[in-house]
Amino acid sequence: MFEVIEGIFKGFGLLLRLFVEGGFIDVSLSLTGRFFIRLFYPPHWMKKVNYNRTIERYIGAIIWVLFTYGAYLLESTL
Numbered sequence: 001m002f003e004v005i006e007g008i009f010k011g012f013g014l015l016l017r018l019f020v021e022g023g024f025i026d027v028s029l030s031l032t033g034r035f036f037i038r039l040f041y042p043p044h045w046m047k048k049v050n051y052n053r054t055i056e057r058y059i060g061a062i063i064w065v066l067f068t069y070g071a072y073l074l075e076s077t078l
Helices: 002-022 029-040 053-077
Strands: none
Touching: 002 053, 029 053
8 A cells, every 4th residue: 555655646646747747737726627537428528518626626635546557656667
């Protein structure tokens, strides 16, 4: 369990470094959450739907945690 938490923190550091080096600082939890809600919930693909901002942020945070852990795993295996 400790390795997973350590991997998430190291992944956050890795992604932050990549964002700074790439000039992509504007990372939004709400936009990420809204994108993945639309991606995984097909009834909202073609119509405009307003989501609860809190739910968007929670889903966005979960997605970014998964991204960071994946970045850590990718870096540690290469």
